[in-house]
Amino acid sequence: MKAVVKSAPIDGPAGTEVRDCPVPRPGPDEILIRVAAAAICGTDKHIYHWDPSIRDSVKPPRIYGHEFCGFIEEFGERAHREGFAAGDYVSAEMHVVCGECVQCRSGNGHICARTKIYGLHEDGAYAEFVKVPASNVIKLGPYVPLRVGALLDALGNAVHATQIADLAGKSVAITGFGPIGAMAAAIAEHSGASTVIVTDISDNALETARRWAASRNFANLHAFNVKTSDAAEVKKAINAITGGVGVDMVLEMSGSSAAINFGLDIVRMGGLLSLLGLPAGHSVTINDYTRNVIFKGVTLQGIIGRRMYSTWQRMLSLLRSGLDVEWVVQATFDSLQEFHEGMARFDRHEALKVVFFPEGEKAAQARLR
Ligand SMILES: [Zn+2]
Ligand SMILES: [Zn+2]
Secondary structure, eight states: EEEEHHHHHSSGGGEEEEOOOOOOOOOOOOEEEEEEEOOOHHHHHHHHHOOGGTTTTTSSSEOOOEEEEEEEEOOOOOOOOOTTTTTTTEEOOOEEESSSSSTTGGGOGOOOTTOOEEETTOOSSSBBBBEGGGGGGEEOOOOOOOHTTHHHHHHHHHHHHHHOOTTTTTTEEOHHHHHHHHHHHHHHHHTTTTTEEEEESOOHHHHHHHHHHHHHTTTTTEEEEETOOOOHHHHHHHHTTTTSSOEEEEEEESSOOHHHHHHHHHHEEEEEEEEEOOOSOOOOTTTTHHHIITTTEEEEEESOOOOOTHHHHHHHHHHHHOOOOOGGGGEESSSSGGGGHHHHHTTTTOSEEEOOOOTTTHHHHHHOO
């Protein structure tokens, strides 16, 4: 089968090869899945460029890719799942947890200390076939288009970031309108948020946000460029939008110190910050910890992965009830052969999400039933 392999510990096309690999054999507790569609995640970009942040996790040669959907091809000897059959349309949670640590045994498997990620620590989904533990396979319905099935991992991050609060009637600020910020905006609108405020440093991203809101007839989007406008002015505008109290909830998607501090500045007293963006280094300086964290009595919640499996359940409910995120897929390719081109377009921010169909979109579509 064709697969995208991190072939050497170097940056760019020289370190990633699209090549023939043997089709994996499912272990006793694994299911082999024929990949219908796979998306590029920010993590894959770090693998492609061999950034320091992922060097400890990936040992070349490694097939990467962890956002995908496909069809059940074969079950391992013991890999029975009630109601699952060959040909079923599925995705999978690619964080594989130990099931034994304190976190796992208290319903918090998403923060398992021994998490292994397929597509980093084990072979992943940029291939015609991928094997995953049977317990991690998620059955999908016809309400999940293939292009969305390809990015459920990322959508799950956005759902996890928003599911810690009831968004109905709330003012929500999203700092960073990349793919996850964009999906978070869609979730906020779908969930009845009264106001969605988007900040970014790219006019392009803000334009995408405005076009999305217009397409939804959503009048309560306010988009601000926090690079070209004065922060104090933007804060004043947001204050006016929220009736002088500040926003109920901040979804921090950028990892930038400036954005984190801005979020703390605009959140209301007793508000909530859902923090998902990763800073370039490991540290962030909080400008006014006394006033903006302690005196404001805010709650800071770090978001990692997806809750297993309440985030998946919620995500599928949202999609079933009409949540539309297909528009974030802005480039598709009908083979893995064009992986380098797809990555280049993702790199240049020409597409919020890039999706590959290893056997072509039409052929994959024909397998849906
Ligand atoms: Zn990812
Ligand atoms: Zn564990």
